[in-house]
Amino acid sequence: MILGALIDxxxxxxxxxxxxxxxxxxxxxxSSAKVIRAGIRATKFHVAGEMPPLDHANDxxxxxxxDxxxxxxxxxxxxxxxxxxxxxxxxxxxxLAEIFRLIDSSALSGAGKDRAKQLFDRLGGAEAAVHGTTLxxxxxxxxxxxxxxxxxxxTVFAMESLGVDKVVASPLNVGGGGMIRVAHxxxxxxxxxxxxxxxxxxxxxxxxxxxxxxxxxxxxxxxxATEFGPVPAMTVRTIGYGAGTRDFADTPNVLRVxxxxxxxxxxxxxxxxxxxxxxxxxxxxxxxxxxxLLADGALDVFYTPIQMKKNRPGTLLTVIAAPADxxxxxxxxxxxTTTIGVRYSAMMRDCLDRESISVETPxxxxxxxxxRRNGAILNAAPEFDDCVRLASEHGRPVKDIQALAFKxxxxxx
Numbered sequence: 001m002i003l004g005a006l007i008d009x010x011x012x013x014x015x016x017x018x019x020x021x022x023x024x025x026x027x028x029x030x031s032s033a034k035v036i037r038a039g040i041r042a043t044k045f046h047v048a049g050e051m052p053p054l055d056h057a058n059d060x061x062x063x064x065x066x067d068x069x070x071x072x073x074x075x076x077x078x079x080x081x082x083x084x085x086x087x088x089x090x091x092x093x094x095x096l097a098e099i100f101r102l103i104d105s106s107a108l109s110g111a112g113k114d115r116a117k118q119l120f121d122r123l124g125g126a127e128a129a130v131h132g133t134t135l136x137x138x139x140x141x142x143x144x145x146x147x148x149x150x151x152x153x154x155t156v157f158a159m160e161s162l163g164v165d166k167v168v169a170s171p172l173n174v175g176g177g178g179m180i181r182v183a184h185x186x187x188x189x190x191x192x193x194x195x196x197x198x199x200x201x202x203x204x205x206x207x208x209x210x211x212x213x214x215x216x217x218x219x220x221x222x223x224x225a226t227e228f229g230p231v232p233a234m235t236v237r238t239i240g241y242g243a244g245t246r247d248f249a250d251t252p253n254v255l256r257v258x259x260x261x262x263x264x265x266x267x268x269x270x271x272x273x274x275x276x277x278x279x280x281x282x283x284x285x286x287x288x289x290x291x292x293l294l295a296d297g298a299l300d301v302f303y304t305p306i307q308m309k310k311n312r313p314g315t316l317l318t319v320i321a322a323p324a325d326x327x328x329x330x331x332x333x334x335x336x337t338t339t340i341g342v343r344y345s346a347m348m349r350d351c352l353d354r355e356s357i358s359v360e361t362p363x364x365x366x367x368x369x370x371x372r373r374n375g376a377i378l379n380a381a382p383e384f385d386d387c388v389r390l391a392s393e394h395g396r397p398v399k400d401i402q403a404l405a406f407k408x409x410x411x412x413x
Contacts, residue, residue, distance in 0.1 A: 001045075001242035002220055003151060005257040006158040007032055008043035009240025019157040020150055022107040030150060035243045038252040042241035047147045096124045099149060106153055109160060116156045123219050126196040148216040155220055162259065168232045168270070169225035171202035172218075178209035194218045200324045202228045208248070228323050229270035229346045233263040271299065271349050272326045276339040277306060279314030286315065289336050296332045297325035320349075352378060359408040364390050366405040380409055 007013050013032050020030060028048070035044045103116045174190040189211045190198070197218035206212065213221075237260040244253040290301045300320040308314040317337070321329045323346065330342055352371035359368055367383040382405035384398075391398045 001244055001255040002217065002257075003154050003158065004032065004043040004045035004242030005240040005255045006155070006162070006242070007045060007240070008242060009238045009257050009259050011158045011161055015161060016154050016158060019107040020154055022105060023102050023149065023153065025146070025150070029146070030154075037241075037243050037247050037254050038249065040241055040252045040254055042243035042252075042254045044243040044245075047150050096120055102149065103153065108153065108157055112156050112160050116153055119152055119156070119219055119223050122197070122223065123193075123215060126193045126215070126219075130192040130196060151216050152220065159224065164224075164259075166226060166262065167224040168227045168229065169201075169221050170230075171204055171228060172198065172221065173206040173212050174198070174203045175212040176205045176207050176209045178211075190218075191215065197222055201225075202323060202326070208251070210246075227270050229272075230348070231258065232270070233348070234258070234260040235263065236260040269349055269351065270323055270346060271320050272323050272344050272346055274319040274321060274326065274329060274333065274342055274344040276317045276333060276337065276342045277308055277314050278317060278337055278339050279308045279312045281315075281338045283315075285336070289317075289333075292336055293319055293329060293332055296328050297321060298329050356383070359405060359412055361390070361401070361404040361408045363394050363396070363401065363404060366390065366401065366408070368405060368409050380406075382406065382409075 003016065007016065017027070017030055021027070031046050031048070033044050033046070035042055099120050100117055103113050103120075106113065106116075108116060174194070176189075178189045179186045189209070190203075190213055191211070193215040194211075194213055194217075195203075197215060198213070201218075201222050203213075236258050238258075240257040240259070242255040242257070244255075246253050286303060293301045298319050298321050302318050304316040304318065306314050306316045317333070317339075319329055319333070326344060330344075333339065333342055352373050354369065354371050356367050356369055358365050366386045369379075369381050369383060370377060371379040382402050387398050387401040387405065390396070390401045
């Protein structure tokens, strides 16, 4: 679905097929076609056939491998994120060393080969951790199939050809439960390897009881996305839709890609706001709570007096955090307060460029917090703690030290 969306957005299919041909696959191994999914036209990328066996003469023995059918059930879908539509293939499982040999012989650039190897390294690490083995010994099952090798190498090539600087992804629908059959038997949805690769990414469950994110999809999205949240401010140039195999009646089984130019004047970072109302906690705890939330990665913490149910006075706790820190910050709120629920929302924020510089006053050094936009200084403020310290040492009012710091900053030349 990822490759289908990128092809639909304008990456020439012929270029991708040419690049993949260096993996020793036949010209008919990959194909693409226009299909309809719940009324939306999309591109279906398909992988068929079997990759030729490798020459193991120069490889170390990485353990036994047998021929089995280890494909996922075909047609696993995701309406907003990476899904798999995997054909069943019978093959010998590939080790990382074997896959690296394929990558080295591919048409990827040097940087592309390094990127692909890093992705498979991370994938192998997740598989090894799940199955209690080492990275050298891990046998990649479903993700070692031709489908996944083509998906990963093809996506790296497509992203290189687009010259993408930044990827922002929506939260990922991992499916509404159920079971899938994999190499080791029946596993819950999402699979252990998938959820391991999604650590730090926002996920949720949907009504379809099928696998909506596979290890390969989780790897690619988390390997490229630097932010998760709403669509960022951008000028859209092209749009692509990648189709899955199944066609749900009520949900388009497609992955959408928007490619464009970032709006430099728009908010530059996504954050989450986490809130909880509290009316039954010892107020002494609020000071400790703020310190612990900030230590756990919160960007800002503040309290607002509110009137709650039954006309009781209470406190609205508001925490601003990076999306990746939401789970950790939420866990701290539940652990340190009496609340039984929190709510959160995604939003964008814009920040001035900030730095700290030191200025010399007649009474000592004071750090100044300086804020700029496009190189122009818009704000400057003396560090309050430094002003308090010098005021104490010299028996002067704090406001005098602040005035001296401002004068030193203006006169610094």
